[in-house]
Amino acid sequence: METIVLTRKDVESIISMKEAINAVEEAFRLYATSKAIMPPKVYLTLEDGDFRAMPSYLMGYAGVKWVNSHPKNPEKGLPTVMAVFILNDPKNGFPLAIMDATFLTSLRTGAAGGVAAKHLARENSKVFGFIGCGKQAIFQLLAIKEIFDIELVKAYDISEKAELAFKEFCKKEGVDCMITNAKDACDCDVLITTTPSTSPVVKKDWIKEGTHINAIGADAPGKQELEIEILKKSKIVVDDLEQALHGGExxxxxxxxxxxxxxxxxTLGEIVAGIKKGREGNEITIFDSTGLAIQDLAVAKIVYEKAVKKDLGIKIELI
Ligand SMILES: NC(=O)c1ccc[n+]([C@@H]2O[C@H](COP(=O)([O-])OP(=O)(O)OC[C@H]3O[C@@H](n4cnc5c(N)ncnc54)[C@H](O)[C@@H]3O)[C@@H](O)[C@H]2O)c1
Known part of the structure; x- marks a missing residue:
């Protein structure tokens, strides 16, 4: 039997944001109804960076993402985060595919933001605020665009270069983008925060009733983007309770x-599965995203199945 090896280019060419949103939504539903298995992430912390192993099982597949974070990598010409996914047949353990999961990580994070906004934001949301204009912001925008008619994006970043690059990306996507300060970016229907900040960037007085917030940036202990007062007055929805308490917003x-x-x-899964209600009235809602292994597996499954159909990738006798 052969194992398929898929590069980042292969992965990018074969899966759309729309497919990722549907797959991630289904993964959340399965997890909330005990039809998916996801043990806690395993952390390996070393001097120069850390690694996480993220195993899970769902929809007839098992798999694990092995992902690093080495903050000094850009100085060495390498990305900070790089990820590899191994997809197995759960019946016999055979490794069906080994694929780049660097792109998949951003795609599935964007998709989760899209699913959360679909269930928690006001249906007629038109103005979207972005605090942080880096890589995750781009994928959040792509997901939001699949779900809402965007009238205006308001963007703020501490880096002017990042703001201008994000505005340029919005233009390419046919979306109007205005660069603002942090306070004005919060005057919106849906606020998306994607900074690695360890102190609050968003102040409580800036958030109006009815706003939905996708809090994406905090995914490790000590990270925080919102003033705690905002959490106290909002309906908080997490992707996974234990992960959120450990490292989420x-x-x-x-x-x-x-x-x-x-x-x-x-949890977002409980809302997707109809176990708990989503938005009720003019409340402030927060989706606290930390990133789940089931999101990775759900998108890796699509990539693998489409690669088999299209005969994409390199087949090797690995075992
Ligand atoms: N929830 C998840 O599933 C998930 C997945 C991937 C990444 N993340 C997290 O999201 C965060 C962003 O990741 P990224 O890949 O977009 O990084 P990135 O470096 O591409 O972008 C981050 C941006 O935030 C800006 N920024 C930093 N501090 C800021 C501040 N105080 N105010 C405004 N802007 C500020 C930076 O200038 C940069 O443009 C990280 O903390 C990362 O760990 C979360």
């Missing part, structure tokens, strides 16, 4: 004892 407030488990309203 709520981690700092939780470690200070201000936000407790019982203050978390639901």
């Amino acid at each position: 709520v981690n700092v407030a939780h470690s200070l004892g201000i936000i407790r488990r019982e203050n978390i309203y639901a």
